[in-house]
Amino acid sequence: MCTTCGCGDTSLVPVDVHEKILAGNDRVARHNREHFAAAGVLALNLMGSPGAGKTALLEATARASGGRWRLGAVSGDLATDNDARRLEKAGIPSRTITTGQGCHLDAELVHASLHGFAWKDLDLFFIENVGNLVCPAIYDLGQAANVVALSVTEGEDKPQKYPVMFKGADLVLITKCDLLPHLEADVSKILDGLRRVMPRPASIQVSARTGEGMDAWIGWLEARRAGMARGTGAAAHAHDHDHGHGHGH
Amino acid sequence: MHEYSLVQSLVTRVEALALARKATAVHRLVVSVGELAGLDPELFQTAYDTFRTGTICERAAMELRRVPARWACSGCGRGIPKGEVLTCPDCGLPARLSAGGDEILLETIEMEVP
Numbered sequence A: 001m002c003t004t005c006g007c008g009d010t011s012l013v014p015v016d017v018h019e020k021i022l023a024g025n026d027r028v029a030r031h032n033r034e035h036f037a038a039a040g041v042l043a044l045n046l047m048g049s050p051g052a053g054k055t056a057l058l059e060a061t062a063r064a065s066g067g068r069w070r071l072g073a074v075s076g077d078l079a080t081d082n083d084a085r086r087l088e089k090a091g092i093p094s095r096t097i098t099t100g101q102g103c104h105l106d107a108e109l110v111h112a113s114l115h116g117f118a119w120k121d122l123d124l125f126f127i128e129n130v131g132n133l134v135c136p137a138i139y140d141l142g143q144a145a146n147v148v149a150l151s152v153t154e155g156e157d158k159p160q161k162y163p164v165m166f167k168g169a170d171l172v173l174i175t176k177c178d179l180l181p182h183l184e185a186d187v188s189k190i191l192d193g194l195r196r197v198m199p200r201p202a203s204i205q206v207s208a209r210t211g212e213g214m215d216a217w218i219g220w221l222e223a224r225r226a227g228m229a230r231g232t233g234a235a236a237h238a239h240d241h242d243h244g245h246g247h248g249h
Numbered sequence B: 001m002h003e004y005s006l007v008q009s010l011v012t013r014v015e016a017l018a019l020a021r022k023a024t025a026v027h028r029l030v031v032s033v034g035e036l037a038g039l040d041p042e043l044f045q046t047a048y049d050t051f052r053t054g055t056i057c058e059r060a061a062m063e064l065r066r067v068p069a070r071w072a073c074s075g076c077g078r079g080i081p082k083g084e085v086l087t088c089p090d091c092g093l094p095a096r097l098s099a100g101g102d103e104i105l106l107e108t109i110e111m112e113v114p
Helices: A023-039 A054-065 A082-089 A107-113 A163-167 A177-182 A187-197 A214-227 B003-020 B041-051
Strands: A011-020 A042-048 A071-077 A094-098 A124-128 A145-151 A171-175 A203-205 B025-034 B061-067 B071-073 B095-097 B104-113
Touching: A011 A023, A011 B003, A023 A042, A023 A107, A023 B003, A042 A054, A042 A214, A054 A071, A054 A082, A054 A124, A054 A171, A054 A214, A071 A082, A071 A107, A082 A094, A094 A107, A163 A187, A171 A187, A187 A203, A203 A214, B003 B025, B003 B041, B003 B104, B025 B041, B041 B061
Parallel strands: A042 A124, A042 A145, A071 A094, A071 A124, A145 A171, A171 A203, B025 B061
Antiparallel strands: A011 B104, B025 B104, B071 B095
16 A cells, blocks of 8 residues: 555555576576486586587497497487487487477476486486577586587687686587588687686596597596595475475486 | 577576565566676677566566676786786786676676565
8 A cells, every 4th residue: 555645556666686587497497407316317518509519429428438338319309309218329328308499408398308308327417408509508407517518620719708607617529620621620729718718627538439538538427426425215305395296216 | 599598598597586576566677697607798698688477577678787707816916908828927827707797697686576
């Protein structure tokens, strides 16, 4: 009611909110992260342009890791399930998250994809995002780390052109390095670009085809696994909301 | 084009907050967008103007505030100009981004309450 004269008119009030617009997504992402941590699963958000070699990298990871880990993946794809089928063939149990016109994955899509998927038995869970250097960067999925694949054929200035994506990367995999002898691309320029957009630059040069650099990548994964706080496997996370589904926690 | 899904998140949130205060209308929103938030402010405005039809935000103008992204050393605080290597030339420590430089925040809602 109007406080001046009590006439019954409504009053206009400014309400301070100061809240992230993606607070809803971030809440689900925290929930996912708690699930992964409690189950001792290292979840990685693998991003990069269409054709950067994300799927090939995972296929090569299955080969290079030599069965030491139980791997699993979900792949965001606008229209096909080709990536998940390729990963299955490589021995990585996989699901497709079909996004339709959606250009990125969000925490809710990842959460829904876990249902009926034996993700808790995994050591490494790869979330292969939709190929895109823009939109996926701002959606937290609950991953332990962001890995960005950048191929040497994409142009040396991609880090500076897409600073938001690279700023959030914990590791950049410079892929398709076997092609370097055929290209004019200068890897030192890519590395210099990364130093200008990543406060803690970290990168590995790899080739899924020849296996170059895969040891260093496997070593990085090992270090991340070793550094993970081991969950007890019990329902150690808080449920601050209803979720009418079961995925065994 | 994640601008449309962001508008959807924004409108959903405004609806919930307006409902909680039994607001009869929403008149104005203030949203701040960091330079490195990964959002094109103009596209976001266009998406908002398209998507607000039929929602509680239908008559609510959105004011966008652009927040610059500034890097500075996480140790000594020395500013690091845009485009430079993000490691402090003095301390060797990584740079840190200024507050709000990579965030999209719903700051204020002006609503009509009984």
